[in-house]
Amino acid sequence: MSLEDDLLRQRLEGVKQIEALGFQPYGRRFEFTHTIPEVLTGFSAKTGEELEASRVQVRIAGRVQTIRRMGKAGFAHLGQSGERMQMYVKKDAVPENDFALFQLLDIGDIVGCDGYLFRTRTGELSVHVDKLHFLSKTLLSMPEKWHGLEDVETRYRQRYLDLIANPDVQKVFLTRARVIRSLRRQLEERGYVEVETPMMQSLYGGAAARPFVTHHNTLDVDLYLRIAPELYLKRLLVGGLERVYEINRNFRNEGISTRHNPEFTMLEFYQAYADYKVMMDLTADLLKTVAEDATGSAVVNWDGNEIDFGNIRRLTMREAVVEFWPEAEKPSREQVRDREWLLRHSAKSTPGEALTDIFERVAEAKLIQPTFIYDYPIEVSPLSMQKPDEPEMVERFEFYACGMELANAFTELNDPQEQRRRFEMQLAMRERGNEEAHQMDEDYIRAMCYGMPPAGGEGIGVDRLTMILTGQKSIRDVILFPLLRPEGEIGIAQRLRDAE
């Protein structure tokens, strides 16, 4: 018999013993007086004498993290929301069956207790238990108390176990929630309206990426999971919703890496009568405030670097190429706008694609401090408006930090004739085999034919922003259930059946 099956039998035997003592192994509603964090914030400052004088009675609940039994008494720590509280269970202070129950507890069980607060001989704030409550039995053994759960694969596949064993993981996801809450609040304060647009689309667009395909049976049509909500949000601008935003998932059928998950969360927002410069100023405000809301400071540490969201540089793409050129002899300002020079320094076939390619190779990884890169070539920007004085460039910026692209924004193209020409250019690219070229979206053009207000629009990658604000180096550490290959046979049902 394997150890694990042996353990399962022992635990199931424990369930019967718990029932025999008159407790329910899987309990019901439990009304506590304090959460463990509330007890700690409320009473950590009190001395033992003060606690003795006021005799504070509490009822708490949590998961058993440690047990130290010493004959006719013992200690256990209960964990809740990443904090822990010690309980002291003494044979003559609790009913007989409660002490028997204490003897049966396993690490990982969920229990509650009544008792009064006191300080132990070593000074730890603890609950002097007078009644135990059993709430839920664990049948499997918990990860080791000192190292926690470190196996990365298990942490992602069984995130619940990761959250139990590694309190810092809970903190990351609580910070993620604060990031999203802050973004929502800031946009709402500026009059933005949250909307939901289709995740399943018969035409996909708004970005350059390969899609996931699915099928609707009744309509008998193939549908794509969206790669971006952009084209729908701009239809809403046409309809008169002048400030809209959506925070939701995009799906891109591309590679997986520390910075890419096939489904990821994007904030997209559009503001009528604005342009990319307005969006840039707005983004600077949003990012500074979201950093403060999520972490308490506009300055955060990421991979050993102080990242200051209160101080964002602004460089054109060409300036960035010059500044980050790896050799001592840097190109001149004239060279980085010279068609021949650009094509000589890249394998791409147009000057604009070449400039973008050179920028990505030369500058992107070095953009550690928060930076806006603006003025992009038209070839890589099919939905952006041209610069009035320089038609081969568009009014577009991206935001970079920690060597990652975090946001992409532009003055939205609202001329239907020009949009039609851009789509036709993309179709030509598609026919030449570019799978990621934009599809023609006639309804989008039709919407624009009714008049789309001038507007600025932007997308911000919420997962990557959260990575920086929580100091995580892999996107999987800010996504609760990142995509992995399906696991093989687990076999728990069979084991439970065998142990019954």
Next chain:
RNA sequence: GGGCCGGUAGCUCAGUGGUAGAGCAUCUGACUUUUAAUCAGAGGGUCGCGGGUUCGAGACCCGCCCGGCUCACCA
């Protein structure tokens, strides 16, 4: 997809060709203020899977599976 690294007890990890190990967890016993409790004892392993080399493989070779990092593409 390429390159590099990893998979040994429930967990964290040792183990460079010769009897599969440690700590935590588990089980038994002792212990009424411990806190990585302590003390005494015990059980627990298809060494990711499949081939091969060898008198002998956890280790060496080949293939496969799963994961991590990285490059390429993307946000």
